[in-house]
Amino acid sequence: MSERGSPAFEGNSLDERTAGAVRSVVGEERATTDEAPADGTDHDESAENVAIDLRDPGAERERVRSFVESSVAAANADGVVVNMSGGLDSTVTAALAVEALGADRVYGLVLPCNKVGAHHARDAEALAEALGIDHDTVHVHSLFAQFGAVAPDRFDLHDEPVLSGNAVARFRMTLAYLAANATDRLVCGTANRSELLLGYFTKHGDGGADMHPIGHLYKTEVRALAAELDVPEFVVEKPPTAGFLPGQRDADDLGAPYEVIDRVLRLGVDRGLDAATVAEQLSESGGVEVDVDEETVADLLARHRATAHKRTTPTVPTERGR
Secondary structure, three states: OOOOOOOOOOOOOOOHHHHHHHHHHHOOOOOOOOOOOOOOOOOOOOHHHHHHOOOOHHHHHHHHHHHHHHHHHHOOOOOEEEEOOOOHHHHHHHHHHHHHHOHHHEEEEEOOOOHHHHHHHHHHHHHHHHHOOEEEEOOOHHHHHHHHHHOOHHHOOOOOHHHHHHHHHHHHHHHHHHHHHHHOOEEEOOOOHHHHHHOOOOOOOOOOOOEOOOOOOOHHHHHHHHHHOOOOHHHHHOOOOOOOOOOOOHHHHHOOOHHHHHHHHHHHHHOOOOHHHHHHHHHOOOOOOOOOOHHHHHHHHHHHHHOHHHHOOOOOOOOOOO
């Protein structure tokens, strides 16, 4: 098992050519992180601190490691399987799994489907190497093409990004569970709280897992945890994307960047405030620039309500028949 407190990436530098290539693709744009007291406490009553209220990354590092370790032990499993995309969430999840279990008990799957995801796959491979974990790369395109060929014509997947993306996500999770079944391991999901609350994941796809170690952390908190773990800078710099379509960005799909989304969810979901109140508080956020209007807030909260079915188990009749 890895020594507690040691950086997951210490002594495991990435190939600089890989890092340089990624920097050239994403440019110099850097995702900003919220500034908040390290202990997560409020030093005043401004809406800025009320909305952010970040968890302490050091404490969360230990919490997640303990959670992974105890979850694997409770299942009497030999380790975990992590689908690695080359992005922030899967990298942080894999790093914490290595700290909790040791590199020999973490297996990574890299599952590109098209040319758009090819450079992300190379990043994922380099990150798996840096973490010292066993991993395989499987190109899902041929599986997807065959699936499209046998699917009923009425469900044509051509130029249907939502249908196609969901299908690919379910193929990826099928492969993860194949690996888990074959090696007596658990599937370790990589979703964060922002995605879960907005239903920004595929049901029975990337949302299907035995555990979500960072599922209680907002995206901005995952970024803070990445800094605590010394995750390579180019990973943090990547604009969040599903990596399925050229130019696709989470902020475009969701209508706002995570710096805004997380503040909205903290106030609208965690604290139960209505859209008008959330927008008002964020517009008076103590000097922090938050470009959000009531319509955007309402849309985000409506998305949360509409995707409640993704966060529950399948329903059954509440009373047994006689």
